[in-house]
Amino acid sequence: xxxxxxxxxxxxxxxxxxxxxxxxxxxxxxxxxxxxxxxxxxxxxxxxxxxxxxxxxxxxxxxxxxxxxxxxxxxxxxxxxxxxxxxxxxxxxxxxxxxxxxxxxxxxxxxxxxxxxxxxxxxxxxxxxxxxxxxxxxxxxxxxxxxxxxxxxxxxxxxxxxxxxxxxxxxxxxxxxxxxxxxxxxxxxxxxxxxxxxxxxxxxxxxxxxxxxxxxxxxxxxxxxxxxxxxxxxxxxxxxxxxxxxxxxxxxxxxxxxxxxxxxxxxxxxxxxxxxxxxxxxxxxxxxxxxxxxxxxxxxxxxxxxxxxxxxxxxxxxxxxxxxxxxxxxxxxxxxxxxxxxxxxxxxxxxxxxxxxxxxxxxxxxxxxxxxxxxxxxxxxxxxxxxxxxxxxxxxxxxxxxxxx
Numbered sequence: 418x419x420x421x422x423x424x425x426x427x428x429x430x431x432x433x434x435x436x437x438x439x440x441x442x443x444x445x446x447x448x449x450x451x452x453x454x455x456x457x458x459x460x461x462x463x464x465x466x467x468x469x470x471x472x473x474x475x476x477x478x479x480x481x482x483x484x485x486x487x488x489x490x491x492x493x494x495x496x497x498x499x500x501x502x503x504x505x506x507x508x509x510x511x512x513x514x515x516x517x518x519x520x521x522x523x524x525x526x527x528x529x530x531x532x533x534x535x536x537x538x539x540x541x542x543x544x545x546x547x548x549x550x551x552x553x554x555x556x557x558x559x560x561x562x563x564x565x566x567x568x569x570x571x572x573x574x575x576x577x578x579x580x581x582x583x584x585x586x587x588x589x590x591x592x593x594x595x596x597x598x599x600x601x602x603x604x605x606x607x608x609x610x611x612x613x614x615x616x617x618x619x620x621x622x623x624x625x626x627x628x629x630x631x632x633x634x635x636x637x638x639x640x641x642x643x644x645x646x647x648x649x650x651x652x653x654x655x656x657x658x659x660x661x662x663x664x665x666x667x668x669x670x671x672x673x674x675x676x677x678x679x680x681x682x683x684x685x686x687x688x689x690x691x692x693x694x695x696x697x698x699x700x701x702x703x704x705x706x707x708x709x710x711x712x713x714x715x716x717x718x719x720x721x722x723x724x725x726x727x728x729x730x731x732x733x734x735x736x737x738x739x740x741x742x743x744x745x746x747x748x749x750x751x752x753x754x755x756x757x758x759x760x761x762x763x764x765x766x767x768x769x770x771x772x773x774x775x776x777x778x779x780x781x782x783x784x785x786x787x788x789x790x791x792x793x794x795x796x797x798x799x800x801x802x803x804x805x806x807x808x809x810x811x812x813x814x815x816x817x818x819x820x821x822x
Contacts, residue, residue, distance in 0.1 A: 469642060470602065470604075470605045470606075470642055470643050470644055471642065471644055471667075471668050473503075473552060473605045473644075474605070474606075474644060474670060474731055474732070474764065475731055476731070477730075477731070477759075477762045477763070477764055478502045478503055478764040478765075479500075479501070479502050479764070479765060479766075479818060479819045479821075480501055480502050480503035480504055480505060480554075480764070480765070480766035480767075481496065481501050481504055481505070481766050481767050481768070481769060481770040482504070482505045482506075482507070482736075482737055482766055482767070482768045482769040482770070483496075483504050483505070483506050483507070483769065483770065483772075484507045484509075484510060484558075484769060484772065484774075485510065485771075485772055485773045485774070486510045486511065486512075486773055486774055487511070487773060488506070488542050488545070489545070490545045490548065490549070492770075492771060493545050493546050493548070493549035493551055494549050495770075495771065496549065496551055496770055497549045497550055497551050499770070499816065499819065500816065500819040500820060501551065501770065501819065502551075502552070502819075503551065503552045503553065503554060503605060503606075503766070504546065504551055504552075504553055504554070504766075504770075505553075505554045505556055505608065505736060505737075505766045506542075506546075506553050506554065506555055506556065507555075507556050507557065507558050507611060508535075508538075508539055508542070508555075509557065509558040509559055509565055509568070510774070511535070511538060512538075513532060513534070513535050514532075514534065515532050515535070517559050517564065517568070518532070518535050518559075519531060519532055519535045519536065519539070519557075519590075519594070520532070520559060520560070520561065520590060523559050523560065523561050523562065523563065523564040523574070524561075524562075524564075525561065525586070526561040526586040526587070526589065526590050528589045528593070529593075531590070531593050531594065531597070536597065543598075543601060543603060543604065546603060547601075547603040551603075552603050552604075552605040553603055553604050553605065553606075554604075554605060554606035554607075554608050554646060554766075555594075555598070555604060555606070555607055555608065556608035556609075556610075556611050556646075556736075557608075557609070557610055557611065558611050560577060560583070560586075560587040560590065560609075560610055561577070561583045561586035561587050561590060562574065562576035562577035562580060562582075562583030562586070562587070563575070563576065563577035563578075563583070563587075563610065563613075573614070573617060575614075575617055575618035577615075577628070578615040578617075578618035578619050578624055578628075579618055579619065581628075584627075584628050584631050584632070585631065587609075587610075587628075587631075587632055588631045588632045588634070588635035588636075589635060591607065591609065591632050591635060591636050592635040592636055592638065592639055594607075595607060595636045595639050595640040595643065596639045596640070598640075598643070599639060599640035599642065599643055604643060605643070605644060606643065606644045606645070606646045606670065607636065607643055607644070607645050607646065608646040608647075608648065608672065608736065609629065609632055609645065609646070609647060609648070610648060611648060611653070612648055612652040612653045612674065613625060613648055613649075613650055613652075613653070614650065614651065614652055615628075615650055615660070616650055616651060616660070622660060625649075625650050625660045625661060626660070626661060626662050629647055629661070629664065630664065633645055633664060633666065633669070637666070641668075642668070643668075644668050644669065644670055645666070645668065645669045645670070646669070646670045646671075646672050646734060646736070647661060647664075647669060647670070647671055647672065648672045648673070648674070648736065649661050649671070649672070649673050652674065653672060653673050653674040653736065653737070654673065654674065654677075655673050655675060655677070655715060655716060655717075655718045655719045656718045657673065658671060658673055658718065658719060658722045659718070659722060662726075663726045663728060669732070670732045670733070670734050670764075671728065671732060671733055671734070672733075672734040672735070672736040673719055673733075673734075673735060673736065674735070674736055674737040674738065675715070675716070675735060675737070675738040675754065676737075676738065676739065676740070677712075677715045678697060678699055678705075678707070678711075678715075679700075680697050680698070680699055680700065681693060681697055681707060681740070681744060681750075682739070682740040682741060682744060682750075683741065684741035684743055684744060684777060687741070687744050689745070691707070691744070691745065692744070692745030692746040693707050693708075693740075693744070693745065693746030693747070693749050693750040694706070694707050694708040694709075694746065694749065695707050695745075695746065707750075708753070709753045709756075709757070712750075712753045712754050712757050713757055716757055716758075716761075719733065719763075720761065730761060730762040730763060731762065731764070733761075733763040733764065734763065734764040734765070734766070735758050735763055735764065735765040735766065736766055737766065737767075737768045738754060738758075738765065738766075738767055738768065739751075739767055739768040739769070739778045740778070741777045741778060742776075742777065742778060742779065742780055742782060742783065742784055742811055743777070743784055743786060747784065747811050748810040748811045748813070748814050751767075751780075751811065751814040751815065751818075752814045755814065755815075755817075755818040755821075759818065759821055765818075767780075767815055767818075773800065776791075776803060779803075780809075780811045780812045780815050781805040781806065781807060781809070781812045782803050782804075782805060782806065782809075783806045783809030783810075783811060783812070784809070784811065785803075785806075787801075787803055791803065
């Protein structure tokens with residue numbers, strides 16, 4: 418098996434991070450990045466846009482995801498205190514009087530049918546984020562013809578990829594949303610659709626590009642300044658970026674997600690059998706060693722895609738990554754993964770910070786199981802606040818990454 422040095426010389430990926438040595442140019446980047454973020458947050462909190470949204474991404478950013486059912490001011494304040502630089506926010510779980518939040522109904526979106534009460538709810542949450550000084554990337558789990566599986570009877574909704582009528586409806590939806598949000602300096606990205614899966618519906622490899630082209634065109638008619646973020650195909654996997662041909666818009670970022678290998682990072686699939694580093698039998702039947710070499714190999718498709726298309730490192734975003742906190746070696750896994758992403762200067766957002774519906778990736782809880790009382794309360798529909806341990810090794814890896822430049 419090749420070692421990290423061979424990957425360094427044979428691929429666009431760089432050497433793993435060092436916890437001891439920080440080159441002079443990275444020190445300078447850290448100082449500049451800290452100054453830029455401080456000024457941006459101060460400007461956003463006062464309602465100004467001193468630097469422009471595109472410039473926000475000019476230095477490496479470290480963030481998190483929020484798919485919560487409810488997002489309070491306390492949550493935003495805690496995120497800021499933790500050193501989180503931006504939040505990728507999905508509002509689809511929020512209460513609505515309609516079938517689908519903001520959309521009204523994903524079965525058919527009317528051009529003027531953004532749900533006003535939902536929009537007001539979104540504004541209130543964004544106001545809280547701005548008060549805390551935390552910029553936001555807005556993403557959608559559902560679009561017309563593509564209702565989120567968890568709100569669709571656990572069934573895939575693939576109509577979007579079969580019927581281009583839904584492309585226009587999705588484009589109009591985002592255009593209306595962009596018209597409403599474009600003047601907010603705290604909204605630093607529109608992430609069009611979370612984890613698209615066109616390949617489950619059609620064999621046409623160009624379908625994702627053609628869909629994105631229409632949506633981008635509609636957004637740019639009303640908003641030229643807010644960055645647009647595009648997930649690759651195959652659930653936004655590292656190899657799924659191959660489904661995207663970069664667009665002629667320097668204000669577009671490209672995103673992938675990383676939960677590799679699923680057999681390890683998913684607690685149900687792992688079932689306490691696997692640890693990192695260690696060995697795993699993949700669904701493909703291959704037996705592989707899980708270690709830093711594995712992480713670098715799994716990230717190679719991203720680096721190669723970036724290199725092939727000449728995309729700058731500050732236009733690549735690892736939009737989600739993580740590992741169930743109870744998987745053996747979770748801290749070591751996160752250490753190696755964050756290190757590999759850091760040295761490539763890609764932006765990243767871990768999943769997730771203080772989720773209110775699931776504890777599996779709430780890293781402040783450490784590796785402790787929630788216990789019977791927790792599950793009993795869940796069955797009664799009650800929320801239980803599990804004790805947080807900010808000194809645990811797993812959360813330490815996240816906080817170290819948040820601080821690193």
